Amino acid sequence: MIEARHLSKSYGKTEAVTDLSFRIGKGEVVGFLGPNGAGKTTTLNMLTGCLSPGAGEVLIDGIDLCLEPVRAKRKIGYLPETPPLYADMTVREHLLFVAAARGFRGAAAEKELIHAARLTGIAGVMKKLIRNLSKGYRQRVGIASAILGDPEIVILDEPTAGLDPGQIVEIRRLVRSLGKEHTVLFSSHILSEVREVSDRVLILSHGRLAADDSARALEERAGEGKLALRVRGEKDKALAAAERVPGIRVLDAEEEETGALRLTLAAGKDDGTKEAIFASFAGDSLPILGMEDVRSGLEEVFLELTREESGGEEGKEGSEA
Amino acid sequence: MRAIYERELKACFLNFTGYVFLAFLLLFAGIYTYVINLANGVAHYEVTLGNMAFVYIFAIPLLSMRAFPEERKQKTDLLLASLPRSTAEIVGGKYLAGATALLFGVLAMAPVPAVLSFWGEVNFAVAYFALLAFYLLGAALLAFGLLVSSLCDSQAAAAGICFGAMLLLYFLSDLAGFLPGTALASYLALLALAAAGAAAVFWLSRSRALGLAAAGAGIGGVTLFYLLDKTAFEGLLEKGVNVVSPFQRFYAVLGGEADLTLIVFDLSAAALFVFYTVYAVERRRWS
Numbered sequence: 001m002i003e004a005r006h007l008s009k010s011y012g013k014t015e016a017v018t019d020l021s022f023r024i025g026k027g028e029v030v031g032f033l034g035p036n037g038a039g040k041t042t043t044l045n046m047l048t049g050c051l052s053p054g055a056g057e058v059l060i061d062g063i064d065l066c067l068e069p070v071r072a073k074r075k076i077g078y079l080p081e082t083p084p085l086y087a088d089m090t091v092r093e094h095l096l097f098v099a100a101a102r103g104f105r106g107a108a109a110e111k112e113l114i115h116a117a118r119l120t121g122i123a124g125v126m127k128k129l130i131r132n133l134s135k136g137y138r139q140r141v142g143i144a145s146a147i148l149g150d151p152e153i154v155i156l157d158e159p160t161a162g163l164d165p166g167q168i169v170e171i172r173r174l175v176r177s178l179g180k181e182h183t184v185l186f187s188s189h190i191l192s193e194v195r196e197v198s199d200r201v202l203i204l205s206h207g208r209l210a211a212d213d214s215a216r217a218l219e220e221r222a223g224e225g226k227l228a229l230r231v232r233g234e235k236d237k238a239l240a241a242a243e244r245v246p247g248i249r250v251l252d253a254e255e256e257e258t259g260a261l262r263l264t265l266a267a268g269k270d271d272g273t274k275e276a277i278f279a280s281f282a283g284d285s286l287p288i289l290g291m292e293d294v295r296s297g298l299e300e301v302f303l304e305l306t307r308e309e310s311g312g313e314e315g316k317e318g319s320e321a
Numbered sequence: 322m323r324a325i326y327e328r329e330l331k332a333c334f335l336n337f338t339g340y341v342f343l344a345f346l347l348l349f350a351g352i353y354t355y356v357i358n359l360a361n362g363v364a365h366y367e368v369t370l371g372n373m374a375f376v377y378i379f380a381i382p383l384l385s386m387r388a389f390p391e392e393r394k395q396k397t398d399l400l401l402a403s404l405p406r407s408t409a410e411i412v413g414g415k416y417l418a419g420a421t422a423l424l425f426g427v428l429a430m431a432p433v434p435a436v437l438s439f440w441g442e443v444n445f446a447v448a449y450f451a452l453l454a455f456y457l458l459g460a461a462l463l464a465f466g467l468l469v470s471s472l473c474d475s476q477a478a479a480a481g482i483c484f485g486a487m488l489l490l491y492f493l494s495d496l497a498g499f500l501p502g503t504a505l506a507s508y509l510a511l512l513a514l515a516a517a518g519a520a521a522v523f524w525l526s527r528s529r530a531l532g533l534a535a536a537g538a539g540i541g542g543v544t545l546f547y548l549l550d551k552t553a554f555e556g557l558l559e560k561g562v563n564v565v566s567p568f569q570r571f572y573a574v575l576g577g578e579a580d581l582t583l584i585v586f587d588l589s590a591a592a593l594f595v596f597y598t599v600y601a602v603e604r605r606r607w608s
Contacts, residue, residue: 045399048402048403049403050399050402050403050606051606052606052607069405069407070405070406070407071405073403073404073405073406074405076403077403078399078403080396080399080400080403082396083396084395084396084397084400085395085397085400086328086332086397087395088332088335088336089331089335093331097324097327097328098400100323100324100327101324101325101404101405101406102404102405103405145400
């Protein structure tokens with residue numbers, strides 16, 4: 001549905017995006033993560049035809065966005081970071097303009113308006129001037145503009161930025177519901193939001209794609225090879241039992257208030273390791289109360305993948321945000 | 322284009338600019354009609370129009386300054402860029418909306434020759450062609466104002482630069498009188514013009530090869546003609562400036578009946594500047 005091929009964009013000597021490639025299939029909800037200045041907004045602007053790539057190409061449902069922009073843009077609805085709204089118009093006038101620009105007039109435009117208003121919960125403010133709306137409602141009107149005409153792809157740049165917690169929950173719910181009928185790509189730096197809403201995560205670091213997988217897979221990958229073990233028994237005896245197992249290294253040992261011992265082990269990827277640990281501890285009469293794989297949080301994955309940048313330079317995007 | 326046109330026209334009258342523009346235009350039209358036609362008993366409306374052409378120096382910046390800076394300020398330029406509409410449609414819609422606002426003003430002036438005919442003999446063909454020429458002059462200048470607006474990020478800058486350019490265009494033929502009439506001066510001026518044209522080609526196309534080709538063709542052609550016939554270059558500078566001066570061309574046709582060359586000139590100038598505006602907007606997307 002969306003395919004970015006070797007996208008690059010520079011602002012003067014600053015490379016905002018470098019050789020970025022990915023594909024997003026029909027019906028996927030994809031979160032786009034990255035610290036400030038990572039190139040998220042630049043990428044989204046290139047994917048929507050608002051900015052031309054310095055190199056590479058964008059295909060929307062197989063249509064080259066640079067060669068056939070009008071045809072490709074019919075399939076895209078875009079909400080930039082700041083909702084682009086005409087403050088001097090009422091919500092209804094603004095949406096009718098967007099509908100007309102998308103080729104809907106008269107009854108067809110009304111139908112689209114009602115559908116978008118129902119989805120975004122703005123039916124009650126249709127006659128209000130946009131300049132008089134709260135930030136939350138402006139965001140909703142921006143989303144309504146993006147989904148007017150039912151485009152197959154909806155791209156949202158930080159749709160929850162600056163909203164209060166109640167509004168954030170509502171917008172997340174809306175994004176999730178959009179995912180039932182549309183391909184959705186949304187950017188955020190709120191990791192829990194991405195985990196909650198998306199099927200897949202693209203992590204951008206320094207203008208390059210640092211990771212592309214589901215949130216769960218990323219978390220598992222980061223925690224790969226670590227085991228958490230709860231045993232009952234003396235600490236020295238337990239440590240000796242663990243170290244007897246080939247390929248095992250004790251990373252941490254902590255006594256719990258219940259008297260149980262909690263061990264964190266570097267266990268490698270050998271499938272037989274858990275059986276070997278069980279046998280070793282059983283041999284020393286140390287009952288194992290629990291054994292589980294350690295999963296890192298998405299926060300840790302994100303920090304690990306974008307670490308190089310944490311002290312880093314703020315690119316053009318940072319100043320735009 | 323229709324959606325953009327309707328939105329722009331509405332926006333023009335949702336804020337003060339459309340009303341101020343019309344009030345300004347009609348205020349001066351009223352004053353000049355009273356002073357020239359009514360107070361002096363002159364039934365020639367073309368004289369009034371000729372005298373009030375200077376209002377465009379102020380009116381065109383007022384009408385064109387919002388077109389693009391306001392979109393950037395509200396970030397709605399991203400909305401327009403993401404809609405399934407071409408840049409030509411967006412620019413065309415904006416231009417036609419401005420031209421329509423100008424038309425409202427000119428149409429409000431249209432009954433004046435008919436009213437004057439009650440007190441004197443009015444040549445309607447001359448009067449209404451003058452009104453058409455007045456409108457076309459404004460339409461051509463509006464296209465230039467739109468180009469300036471597309472290059473600026475603030476309305477104040479767009480208005481200021483456009484005002485300066487209008488002032489220069491208004492006095493262009495007067496300034497031409499100070500230009501040297503020698504063949505060499507004309508040759509050097511044409512060389513500078515060819516170089517500027519080549520720079521514009523380079524700026525628009527971002528192609529060094531095209532820029533160099535345009536420079537070669539321009540400079541080479543001018544030099545060749547100069548070597549073949551130096552006498553043809555004498556006084557050419559002043560003549561050339563008068564040919565491209567829109568105000569001078571407007572004054573030249575006043576008092577006469579329909580002049581197709583003026584219509585073609587003004588429409589071509591408008592089309593050229595709208596084209597440059599499309600290019601300037603596209604170029605910003607690529608920068």
